[in-house]
Every structure is written in structure tokens, then in C-alpha cells.
Amino acid sequence: MAEHGLSRRGLLSGAAAGGAILAIGGLGEAAEAATTSGSLPTSVDVVVVGGGLSGLVAARKLVASGKKVLVLEARNRVGGRLLNHTLRNGSVIESGGAFVGPTQDHVLALAKELKVETFKEYVTGKNVYVSADGSTMKYTGTVPPDPLILADALLLQLRIDEMSKQVPVDAPWTAKRAAEWDTMTVDTWIRQNTLIPTVREVIKAYFQSAFGVDAEGISLLFLLWYIATAGNETNAGTFERSSGTPDAAQDSRFVGGSGLLPLRVASALGSRVALNAPVRKIKQTSTGVTVVSDRGTVTAKRVIVAIPPPLVLGIDWSPLLPPRRLQLMQRMPMGTLMKVDAVYATPFWRAKGLSGSGVLNSGVVRTVFDNCPADAKVGVLLAFVGGSSWQQCAMLPLAERRQLVLEGFAKVVGAEALNPVEYVEHDWTHERWTMGSPIATVQPGATVAYGSTIREPHGRVHWAGTETATYWSGYMDGAVRAGERAAAEVAKLV
Template identity: 35%
Template sequence: MSLNMFDPVDVVVVGGGLSGLVAARELQAAGRSVHLIEAAAELGGRMTGQRVDLSGPGSAVAAPASSPWVDLGGQWVGPTQTRFLALLERHGIRRFESPHDGETVLVFGSTRCTFAGFFQGFPEGQPPAVPSADWDDAMAALERFQALVEELPEGHPHHHPAAAELDQLSFQEWIDANTHTPFAAWYFAYFCRAVGFLGPAEPEQVSLLHVLWGQRTAAQGEHPEEELLHGGAGQLPALLAADLGEGVVRLGEPVRAVSQLEPGGPLQAASGVPDQADPAGSGPTAAHPVVVHTDKAVYPCRAAIVAMPPAQAAQLRFSPELPADRLELQQRMEMGACAKVLVVYRTPWWRQQGLSGIAIGDRPWVELCADSSDPESGTGVLAAFVVGHRYARWAPLDAEARRQAVLGDLATYLGPQALEPVAYVEKDWPAVPFVGGAYAAWMPPGLWSRCGDAMRRPHGAVYWAGTEVAERWPGFFDGAVRSGEEAAAAVLAQLG
């Protein structure tokens, strides 16, 4: 097989999600030459959307241009997510307040209630109509939880004096020790499954330190779901790619290996790369000490940025080999198990019942749904999430059974009109090649303590980016932007 040998550039960015696109833009703005290589046929990673066809049940990828957008991945932005807000302003993307007028629905056990408030990481407004002993138990535990959060420093948490002790515990062990009622225990388990920096993960899977760190760096009290975007977040990757210009982006080209000169040592080719992927003269050189290999081409450069979730970066071969802590990080930092379902109606009919469209509860499939209706479209859109163990039971069902499971829970929350959408769209994120899950990746007990330094530490002239790497707003769009900017700045400093 004959491979293309591309002219050398300053930097190759591996991964065309938000973080990789931002890193490439920053490097170009500083006058550096860049290639951006994306394995999938489209850019965006977890930032993607589509139009929906309102002509009948189901959805259509090629819907009319007048059809409303839905975001299949992330969709919200909050007032302290300053780097993402700046990006939206730069591209003229308009925002609107997330719909929340009306009462929230809570279903717990056999009881359904509505209340003028909300809770997710912190309580706001009126408490739900659960027994006062249950609510008091949850609030007392939340106070103890928040005290631990406030002890953590800024940045990654693993150098905190108590980090090792906190990291050895699962979040479930903390819940068991600090709650005394089924409602309070569910309150924290729901939080673990619902919030973006947590994967989502089940509380027995994730480190207590990771949950505390997430609440420290991406606090729900800062209202990260305050606004939505007209036209959806999924429009942004194409705009960022257009900024890069022609010939920069390579799509549908999985990177297989990265080889580089070992400092002070001999030139090495990537271990396991087929002979034809490293023809004579295509290896690292003093002028271009890094080479990125795909099945189609060879890309020499001076530095590389790998902007991928750690579990996806584990699919690449590196030479010299990665250190042991980075290898373990990539092997054990799993992506969250999450399917996002967008259910579209002719109108947001729940508002006529005085409901906000936000519902939470211990239903068998959907623990959280939220009104995601763009007021300019006139349609009603509910975003529902099937996560964790619920996802593991739901994903093997046939398409109609999955649909009925989601719609049945929405009907329990909001009423029988939920059973009659005009469009229903699923995004099964763990099944998406080159992504493997959503919202983000999470740390099991002990991994922060052993491998935290490997999250950001460069491997020679290879740097890491992605929302999981961020020290502020990890798991959110803002974390992806910050990580891309910071990786680009580190590469620019190396290049001098």
C-alpha cells in the first residue's frame, strides 16, 4: 500500500472535537502551520446536532432547512463558562434562557409531586413534597459533602493532602456512611448520574475524590445549564473548521500511531506500525521530530496535540512507549454510559399544565428530562437521558421497546401527551466509533492518586487536550475550549 507523505507542518492535532478545533485555531492565529486529523467522517465529536423532520413519527437526517435543530451531544452554557461564551460571541451564535417557567416534577417511588424548585448538586427554590425527615437527611449530608468540596484547591485534586484517603473511597461508600433514608441516598446517586463532569457514572464506580473535584471545578451552583443556543451547539464545529481554511482538516482518517525522537536517544518508529506505514525517509528527524501515522498518510511535524478522551487515546501506538501511569490512565478512565433522546412535539404542551418540562425521579429508564425548546421554532423539545445501569438494560432492547421505555417514563412525569411525539431521535453515545460514550470520562477509586500527573504531562513533544484534561469546567464545552487553548499555548512555548 502506498501512503501519502505530507509536507512537514509545525503541529498535527489529532482529534476534531471542540478542543482539537480550538487548539488548531490558536496555533494558526500564532502563525503556525497545522494539520487537524479526525477519524470520523464529520467534525465535532460530542458536539453535534441535526435537523428533525416534523412530517410524522421518526426523524430524518436530511430534513428541510426550515426544520428545527436538536443537539445530540452537549447543548447548554452557563454564565461563568467564559471561554466558551467568548467563542460563541466570536461566531455570532445567539443564546436564549433555558425554559424553566412552571413547576418541576419529582417522581420517587409511588409518589409524584410538583414543586417550584430544583435540585442537582444544590437545592434551589422550594423543596419537593417529600417527608421532612427525608429532605433534612439529604440536606445534612449535602452540607458535609460541600465542606469536603471546599477543602480542595483549584486545579487537579491529587496533590491535596487528603487526596489519597478520599480517592480510595467510592462515592457509594460515602453515601452509605452519610445518608440514612432511601430518598437521601437516591438524591446523591441521581446527582452522580445526572451531572456532566461525572461521566455519568454509578456511585459505586467512581472515586469520591473525583466527585468532590468535579463539584469544586464545575459547580452546579454556577448554573451551567442557564442558556441554550439558537440553532444548536452542533453548528459550531463547521464554523471553526471554516476558520482554518482549505487543506488543514483531514476527515475519515483514524490515526494509528505517533512516533518521535527520544530525547538523547536514537530515532524510533512507532511500535507495531506496518512497514509500509513508515517508508524510508518518513521517520522523525531533528527538524521534525514527531511523525503521525494513519492508514492513508504520514504527517511529519514539530509537535503534536492529541485531543481525544483518554480511552480513545489508548487505541494509538506511541514510540517511545508511554509511561506506565499514562497507560493505566488510558486503560481505566472509562467514558460515561449515556444515551441522549430528543423527543419533539408540535408545541411545548406541558406549559399549559403549569409545568417547566423539567422532571426528575427514580423511574426505570429516565431519571432526568428538560425542556430544550427553541422559542423561535414554536415546537416543543424534551431532552431525556438514559444513563449508567439504566443504559446497560436499555441499549440491548429493540428500537420500538427503547422508544416505548423512554416515552412511558416521560408520560409518568408529564402526562399522556408525552406518548405522541412528532419526532423521536436517539443518540447512543457508547456505540459511536471514536467517541465511545458521554458526557465525559470518569475516574474509579485510586486512579487520581496513582495517575493524576499523567493527565496533563506531555510525552516528549506530544501534548494532551480534551474536556477531561481541563482544570476548570471539565466535562463541559468550556473545559474543552480551555484545554484546547492551554495545549496550544504549551506547544507554542515549546516551539519558541
């Protein structure tokens, strides 16, 4: 049985696992591989900093419009928070972002172009809700029908939806009650709106998975905005679409793994992608921008920065970032999250009439999903271990943590879960070039004070990355939208 604490996959191993390397229509040339060493071009139209999905999409758009582009990626792989992982039987799962759903139009369109197919997340059968006392209850839908929580939980959801509708997705700082909502944590709001501790535990499961923090680390305004972005131009965001499974954020997954998206875009970009090229300095003059990376210095007319906010602080900016943006970047920490998967010979829970989904009110596992590959050749259960649950177990020896995780799975699907054939975990807090996961949250007060700088260009520097999106921020769709928007800004100017 293979056991490892921190999986790391290279560009090519992921591509090999996932399928053929494709030339993208419109680029009109054969794909070469991304470069991993050697000299860089001295001058391009646009440098893109960060080879995650957002940066790659921006580059792809600019190449399609005839620009000379170079993507500088710090790691030895592309994809950022998207990362395929190949199991011992050859099946592919994801160590990072994976789910996709309706209204995520931009990532779905991209996937279609790249010939990456989707399949429905398995939701047949019953979900399992595990109370703090260990008693279980089977249910369907999103909210466990615990009589102790149901009325309150549904009322909270209604209120959240009603408030989030008042938050403009492109300018949450202009909401009429923005100042009020940004002064309090979500935890405070929840305590004001329910007296039932169990409700707070169930909500905690959502926060830990969605943000990698418990409710006290998030501004209420940020949460309302985040939920408002869970939609598109014709469908307002709702808590259900942001957090649910069928017809919502976890509706589907990609055949071959979401990692195929950045891999295929990068393959088409070929040698326009430079790996092992962390950017250290960005210097602007009146005529252009000089970007200093570990693989050399490149000048460009414009730069798109598509990296997690805390990493922006690690670049030596000349001139310095505008003060308000510098303050914002100090107030957008990444979440604390690991993703754990246990692999079984078969998805045995399906035969028992269980979906594999669960919500637990104690322990280190608070949310469970069926994470089998499309062909279900093996059974895989997934848990997000975030926030205070991460704190409970992340520092333990692997064997102890594994046991706690498997005990959580066993509460949901039965004792067979205690004996996986493979156990995989990926703790994103160990990632130098992400610094946490799944997303950056905005701290109390910071949206009102500094939020308006989020997409404001800094001279010749433009901003991408899912945190800059106005729909599905924090998701792959937001990454794609942000990359497209930044590319459109720049295309007019170079």
C-alpha cells in the same frame, strides 16, 4: 413519524442546518472545506489529533499565531461529543453536549466571536418530582422538596461543597485528604452519610446524567474535584453550579445548536482539517514527530492529542507512553449514556405551567429537561439515560425502549407525552471514536496514583480534551480551556 436508533450527521448537513460558514477574523483567508480524502501535507508545525471542540480550538489558536497546523479527525465529521441533529421540521437540537452557563467564560467568548448566540433554558413554571410509588410533587429549584429527603439532601450538598473546596482544581492529588477520598466510591460515602434510600435514588439521577454511571463507579475524590472545577478563577465550584439550571451549568443553550461551534471553527480552518483520518501511530524522534493516519503520514514539530482517554490506548506509541500515564488512561473509562428526545407539535407542558423539568425515582428516565429550540416552533423533551438506567433499556428493541422513555416523560408532563411526532435517540456507547459519554471518570485510587500525569507532555506530545481541563472539565468550556492551554504550551516551542 420518523424513528431511528442512532443518528449520524455529516459535517455539511450540520452546517447547512445551522447557518452560514464563516471565515474567522484573523486568519485572513477564505475558508475552504475540510478535506475528506486525498493526500495530506507531508510536514506541518503542529498536528492536532482529534477534531472535537478542544482540538479545533487548539488548532485555531495556533493558526492565529502563524503556525502551520493540521487537524486529523477519525470521523467523517468534526465536533466529537458535540453533534447537532436536525428535526423533521428543520429545527436543530443536539445529540451531544448542549448546555452552557455562567463562569463558562471561555466557551462563551468563543461563541461570541463565532456569532453563535445563547438563549436561556426554559425554567418557567413548576418542575415535577416523581416518587418511586408514582406519586408526583411540583416544585421549583434544584432539589425536590420531598420531606423524606430534603434535610438529608441539603446536608449532603453542604458537606460535598465543603469538601470540594479543599480540592485544588489543578492538582486534586495534593488535597490534604486525597488519599482517604480516593480510596472510596461515592456510593460508599453516600451510604455513610444518609440512611434514606430515596436520597440515593435522587442522587443517582444526577450521576447518571452527569457521568453516565451510578455512584459506585466513581471515586469520591474525583467527584469533589469535578465539582471544584465548576467555576472559574474567581468563583469556586459548587454542587449547585455544577448540577443546577438557572445561573448554573444548564443555564442556557446555543441558538442553532452547540454543534455550530466546532462547525464554524472547522470551517475557518478549512483544508487544515482532514476528516476520515484516524491516527494509528505516533512516533517521536529527536527532531520531530511522525503521525501515521489512514490518510497518510505527516511529520510535525509538536503534536496535540485531544481525544477521549480510552482512545489514547488505541494509538501505537513509539516510544511507549510513560508508564504512569499508560496506567491512568486504563483507569478513565467513558460513561454509559444515551440522549433521547421526544418531539411534539408544541411544548404543551408550558401551557400547563410546567417547566418540562423533572426528576424520577424509578424507570429508565431519571432526569427530564425542556429541549425546545430557541424559537419553540416544536416542543422537545430530553432525557439522559445513563448508568443502570441505560443497562435497563439499551439492549431492548427500539420500540420497547421508546415506550419506556415516553412513559417516563408522561409521568412528568402528562399523557400527551406518549404520542410524539418524532422520537430521536443517540447512544454514545456505539460511537467508535468516543466509546461512551458524556465524559471519562477517574476510577478509585487512580487520581492519587497517576493523576499528576494528566497534562504532562510526553516528549513532543501535548494533551488537550475536556478531561484535561482545570475548570469545567467535562463541559464545552473545559474543552475550550484545554485546547487553549495546549496551544499556548506548544506555541512557545515551535
